[in-house]
Amino acid sequence: MQKLVYLDNATTTKLDPEVRKAMEPYFTEYYGLPTAEYGHSFGLKVKEALEEARETVAKSIRAEAEEIVFTSGSEESNNLAIKGTAWASKDKSHLVTSKIERMSVLNVMKSLENTGRFKVSLLNVDGEGFVDLEKLKAAINKETLLVSVQHANQEIGTIQDIVEIGKVCRDRGVLFHVDAEQSFTKLPIDVEKMNIDLLSISAHLIHGPKGIGALYKRKGVKLKPVLEGAYHEFGLRAGAENIPGVVGFGKAVELVEETQIAHMRRLRDSLTEGLLKTSDSRLNGPKGDKRLCNNVNITFKYVEGEAVLLHLDMRGIIVTTGSACFSRTLEPSHVILALGLKHEDAHGSVRFSLSRYSTREEMDYAIDNAKAVVEQLRRISPVGR
Amino acid sequence: MPSIYEKMYSPKLLELFKNPKNVGEMKDPDAKSTEGSLACGDMISIFLKIDKDTQRITDIKFLSYGCAANIATTSLMTEMVKGKTLEEAKKLTFKEIAKEIGGLPTTKMHCAVLSIDGLQSAVRNYEEKQGLVKIPKVDESFVRSRLRHVMNPKLGRDIVSTGMLGEIKIEQGRIELDLDVSRAGEFENYIVEEVNERLKNLPTVKEVKINVRK
Numbered sequence: 084m085q086k087l088v089y090l091d092n093a094t095t096t097k098l099d100p101e102v103r104k105a106m107e108p109y110f111t112e113y114y115g116l117p118t119a120e121y122g123h124s125f126g127l128k129v130k131e132a133l134e135e136a137r138e139t140v141a142k143s144i145r146a147e148a149e150e151i152v153f154t155s156g157s158e159e160s161n162n163l164a165i166k167g168t169a170w171a172s173k174d175k176s177h178l179v180t181s182k183i184e185r186m187s188v189l190n191v192m193k194s195l196e197n198t199g200r201f202k203v204s205l206l207n208v209d210g211e212g213f214v215d216l217e218k219l220k221a222a223i224n225k226e227t228l229l230v231s232v233q234h235a236n237q238e239i240g241t242i243q244d245i246v247e248i249g250k251v252c253r254d255r256g257v258l259f260h261v262d263a264e265q266s267f268t269k270l271p272i273d274v275e276k277m278n279i280d281l282l283s284i285s286a287h288l289i290h291g292p293k294g295i296g297a298l299y300k301r302k303g304v305k306l307k308p309v310l311e312g313a314y315h316e317f318g319l320r321a322g323a324e325n326i327p328g329v330v331g332f333g334k335a336v337e338l339v340e341e342t343q344i345a346h347m348r349r350l351r352d353s354l355t356e357g358l359l360k361t362s363d364s365r366l367n368g369p370k371g372d373k374r375l376c377n378n379v380n381i382t383f384k385y386v387e388g389e390a391v392l393l394h395l396d397m398r399g400i401i402v403t404t405g406s407a408c409f410s411r412t413l414e415p416s417h418v419i420l421a422l423g424l425k426h427e428d429a430h431g432s433v434r435f436s437l438s439r440y441s442t443r444e445e446m447d448y449a450i451d452n453a454k455a456v457v458e459q460l461r462r463i464s465p466v467g468r
Numbered sequence: 469m470p471s472i473y474e475k476m477y478s479p480k481l482l483e484l485f486k487n488p489k490n491v492g493e494m495k496d497p498d499a500k501s502t503e504g505s506l507a508c509g510d511m512i513s514i515f516l517k518i519d520k521d522t523q524r525i526t527d528i529k530f531l532s533y534g535c536a537a538n539i540a541t542t543s544l545m546t547e548m549v550k551g552k553t554l555e556e557a558k559k560l561t562f563k564e565i566a567k568e569i570g571g572l573p574t575t576k577m578h579c580a581v582l583s584i585d586g587l588q589s590a591v592r593n594y595e596e597k598q599g600l601v602k603i604p605k606v607d608e609s610f611v612r613s614r615l616r617h618v619m620n621p622k623l624g625r626d627i628v629s630t631g632m633l634g635e636i637k638i639e640q641g642r643i644e645l646d647l648d649v650s651r652a653g654e655f656e657n658y659i660v661e662e663v664n665e666r667l668k669n670l671p672t673v674k675e676v677k678i679n680v681r682k
Contacts, residue, residue: 160552352510374664387509395486407509408535412654413471414574426507463491463539465502465513465531 086399088445092288092377093237093265093436098331099290100419105334106292109327112359116323128327136333144282146275146299150344152316153329154410156296157264158187159309160283163298163319164260165191166280167306168229169201173230179257180383181206182216183241184233184420187244188262189417192231196298197384202226212283212420220251230259234266238405238418238434240378249278257434260305264296266286269341269376270349280304285327289336290438295328343439350374350441355379357450358435361457363467367432377437380405382419382428383453385467391433394456405432477536478570484540491616494529499594503586505665510534510582512542514590523554530586531666537576537581544569545583556561560584562617574624578662581617603671608636611667618662618680622653627663634681641674643667648681656680 088098105167105406109132115123117130141148154160163187172321180192182205195201204222206214214232215298230252238452245261252259260281263272274282281304285296300306300319312321344362351374355366363384368374383391396401403409405416407430414430435449461467473482492498494515504511511534517527528546534537545565549557562580566572572580595601606609616628627633627647634646647663648655660678667676 202680256494385533387534388537390539396471396473397486406535407658408538411575413658426509432505442680461532463488464533465511466506466533468493 086448088448089399090437090441090445091401092438092441093434094439095287095293096290098292099335099338101338102177102291102331102334104178106331109330113326116326133324133326136329139333139336140297141299141325143268143339144181144299146154147302149317150274150299150302152180152281152298152300152319153324153332154298154316154320155294155325156287157262157283157285158185158296160285160298161185161187161260161262162191163306163309164281164283164300165231166195166309167230167319168258169195169306170258170307171305172228175226175284176200176204177202177224177226177230177450178203179206179222179227180225180231181233182198183208183212183236183238183418184231184236185256185262185264185378187231188231189464194301208233208241208421211373212239212418212422213373214235214243214367216244216251219248220255223255223257225252227255227257229260230237230261231260233262233264234270234272235263235375236376236418237265238416238432239377239422240265240276241368242266242373242375245277245279249269250279253278253424263278263376265375269344270338274299275299286332286335289335289339292328294333295325295332299334309347322444344376346439347437347441348389350437350443350446351376351379354435354437354446354449355381357446358453360450364457367422367430369427377441379435379437380432381453383425383436383457384427384431384460385464386457387430388433389429390460391453391456392457395449395452398452398456402449403434404430405434406430415456469520473536473617476533477540481537481540481572482543484543484569486535487537488532488543490529490543490550491531492529494527497529497595499590501558501586501590503592504534504582506533508619508661508665510538511580512538512582512586514542514546514586516590516594518594520521525549525552525557526589534579534582537572537579540588541565541569541572541580541581542583545587549587554594557587558591559632562589574619575621577621577652578619581619585617591667604644606638606670608638608670610670611636611638611645612668614670615663618653618659618666620653620659621655626658634679641672642677643673644677644679644681650682 115126137148192203196203258280280301282299287293310321367380388406389408407415407421419429496519497515499516502513513531515529560585565580637644
């Protein structure tokens with residue numbers, strides 16, 4: 084088989100075989116639904132499994148089990164958190180977020196603004212992607228309902244100061260939502276200490292199954308469901324519970340260990356160092372502790388990312404780019420542009436994202452091939468000659 | 469592992485991307501051009517050697533900053549015009565390039581357009597150098613012909629033939645035009661950028677104003 088070096092773990096990850104094993108009985112053996120417990124006993128075992136997983140997920144962010152609402156993933160959780168609080172609010176009419184959020188935050192904000200009922204403040208970030216606390220404070224006013232700021236960025240790995248942002252929100256009496264898709268289990272999350280009211284997470288970024296995630300909702304926070312139906316998930320989400328998914332989610336959380344984080348961080352640093360040896364390259368986002376343990380994002384000047392991607396793909400290396408040519412809208416990465424960089428810096432940006440399965444050999448292979456590909460493309464480029 | 473690019477791109481395009489023909493910088497060309505922009509993510513330079521007596525393109529080379537489709541379509545264009553007379557070369561269209569390469573995704577059609585623009589611009593450069601033509605007057609029809617090269621990827625066709633381009637006013641180096649983006653969908657910003665790019669560097673043009681209509 085051709086070599087495969089998968090470095091797109093910020094998009095999705097490989098299912099851990101242990102997770103799969105834990106899920107299996109819930110497809111064919113325990114296929115009942117927990118809501119059926121009132122009618123027959125067949126759902127009982129399933130109900131237990133659901134609540135056990137809820138407990139596991141809750142503990143991992145220092146929450147209570149009944150504060151966890153299972154969803155199809157963090158993007159749905161973002162929808163539920165933002166639309167849900169907006170729709171439930173009777174008087175507040177202002178929302179705050181940053182320019183580098185994922186589209187499931189930015190587009191929801193835009194559609195709420197389009198209703199005419201809400202105004203949205205978009206916070207600029209600095210050259211490394213950090214939200215400025217003073218700008219945040221200045222943006223909050225009497226009408227502000229909710230502040231939504233991600234924990235770690237999906238493209239450049241910038242880790243926001245969630246503790247401080249949480250304090251500001253609590254002091255000013257506004258709700259605080261955190262999109263933690265990227266950081267979940269990779270960074271400590273304590274919803275109490277961080278004053279987080281709502282938090283979105285997914286299983287498929289931590290070697291769990293796709294199609295399952297959760298929203299943490301602090302007790303007392305008012306939310307309207309986005310998907311309405313019967314009383315599933317405390318009345319906050321219609322649809323038969325994805326039981327195998329929930330079980331897999333719980334198992335995936337259990338399998339996380341501190342050593343895996345240290346492993347990724349070491350590989351991240353050597354990959355970064357190796358890639359920056361290619362001339363005219365720059366690291367996008369911060370260095371060191373303020374960067375997510377599995378994210379590397381490099382702009383190679385004078386080349387276009389899709390061409391780099393395709394050459395790397397032919398060599399079995401799977402990465403992504405912020406280039407316009409790679410996007411369905413032909414627009415470059417909104418994150419790279421928000422850093423104050425030029426369009427061509429986005430076109431030449433390549434993201435490498437690691438997992439606990441990544442190896443040193445893979446890093447070396449990626450470094451050597453990226454250098455070769457970039458040099459090959461520069462030989463035919465009209466710029467930088 | 470089967471490649472997703474085999475679904476997107478024809479075998480011919482992928483082959484030319486891997487091994488482009490006529491690539492490199494030419495020493496002492498008789499004519500050259502650079503079209504596209506770094507900001508848009510695609511840019512090409514074309515170099516020509518032309519036999520004065522026969523007006524034939526005896527050699528052609530290119531450089532490319534761009535995606536796979538950009539590299540491959542420009543490579544193909546150079547092969548198609550090498551040995552042709554200037555008049556023959558001027559007749560080549562982006563549609564012929566797209567067809568010859570085995571088809572292009574609609575979002576990549578502008579790559580074939582750019583390869584033709586580069587060629588036309590290099591030929592014009594030669595004609596200007598030889599005193600064969602004067603610098604064109606920037607009038608309404610000239611603007612229209614430039615904008616016929618801007619694609620709406622949503623429709624897979626250019627913005628002129630699809631009626632997106634409305635009234636054009638040109639006064640003392642200032643171009644003002646109406647652009648209907650109601651059928652542009654997610655490509656609205658891209659199209660506005662492209663229109664601006666195509667017009668702002670024309671001779672005698674100082675300002676471009678685009679009135680976006682939805």
